Amino acid sequence: KEAFPNTPLLCYFEWFYHSIGSDADFDPAEPLTVDDMARIRIKNAPILIDLYSCDWGLSPTYWQRSQFPPELQQKLSVLHDGVDTDYFKPDPGAKLILPNLDLSGVDEIVTYVSRGMEPYRGFPEFIESIAYLQERRPNCHVVIVGSDRVCYGRSLPNGESYKDHMLKKVPLDMSRVHFVGPLPYGLYLKVIQASDVHVYLTRPFVLSWSMIESLSAGCLVIGSDTGPVREVIRDGENGLIVDYFSPKQVADRIDEVLDHPTRMAEIRVKARQTALERYSLAKMLPQQLQLIEQIANRSMPPTVGMQPERELAASFGVRI
Structure with missing residues (x-):
């Protein structure tokens, strides 16, 4: 933003780190030390700078978006990168x-x-x-x-x-x-x-x-x-x-x-x-391009990749 302060910036946000409640403390056989917790917390420093600096953000799944601070999640659209479903398709009777x-x-x-x-x-x-x-x-x-x-x-x-x-x-x-x-x-x-x-x-x-x-x-x-x-x-x-x-x-x-x-x-x-x-790339790519166009035109908040909070929670089995 310092080099191009007037250019809209869209950032890709894959993960926000937590020492409690997600991956780090998932296995009770691997308890965390206070040093571990401090190290995990500091990993978020550059991510938070990007969250603050960008005009909008993109996360690939609702679960991953849900890991970000609640007050900043509304700045994130959810669009998966997409899978080439024409390439990854069934082959009945396939032999390995x-x-x-x-x-x-x-x-x-x-x-x-x-x-x-x-x-x-x-x-x-x-x-x-x-x-x-x-x-x-x-x-x-x-x-x-x-x-x-x-x-x-x-x-x-x-x-x-x-x-x-x-x-x-x-x-x-x-x-x-x-x-x-x-x-x-x-x-x-x-x-x-x-x-x-x-x-x-x-x-x-x-x-x-x-x-x-x-x-x-x-x-x-x-x-x-x-x-x-x-x-x-x-x-x-x-x-x-x-x-x-x-x-x-x-x-x-x-x-x-x-x-x-x-x-x-x-x-x-x-x-x-x-x-x-x-998750089809044929559906995801046009939405990604539409999101980029909306951010470039400063049409914010964009209409692409937003979903009501209740539907978001239901998408990964959480009731609110």
Whole structure:
């Protein structure tokens, strides 16, 4: 604003940090110190400067907007970045064949996708759920997409990766667990199109775009019972919801899907409908351009991306 004081400024706001009530204190096994709380609070300093300085702000989901100070939320429109639903679409009968992995003869494929293998995305809990699953389903294979690194949250103090830590802790039949690393979009798409069950676990944090892409591809998504997921998934309608901290419940719901594929077919259809109706790039991009035009013309508050508070709360399962 100092360089261009008369130019309208639209800022993108993804997350506002809290030491209490969201991601940081979500796991009771990881208590925060006063130093932790002070460090988390100071992270908001540049964000608050931007909130004050901008003419308007944009947040991708209602859950994420709800993390910002109430007195400033009315300065934020909500528009998702959008998912290319023409690209991420179902492929009935898809078989999974990657350069170094051929699961074309496998009838039960469970998938998990994350940038990193870390507690923020429920990686330890997912690995524990695989142990339950392998006891029950001798023909089930699990495909894990992502890098062996920490993108969010703390690393282990001894420098060990969460992948190595969990594989030492939980004995698995590794012939049926496939770590395929990060994949280019084309191969990643093949994984989720061939998925029989897709598991997405997250702390109350930024929603992963991969969950929306999986819905768009017609996946049966099992998601954690946390705010960002509840904004999108209604249990038994367009996906299934599980307790983040219960690997056994994750395995139970995977069993439920694999045992009743016909009964679950309608959920897959509604998953795709959710992506088309609420997150399609074809719908989101014109609204984003309209918002930019309104801000440029100083038409504020803009009409794009605003929603009544009661509808906002209901969108992620909160009553007011």
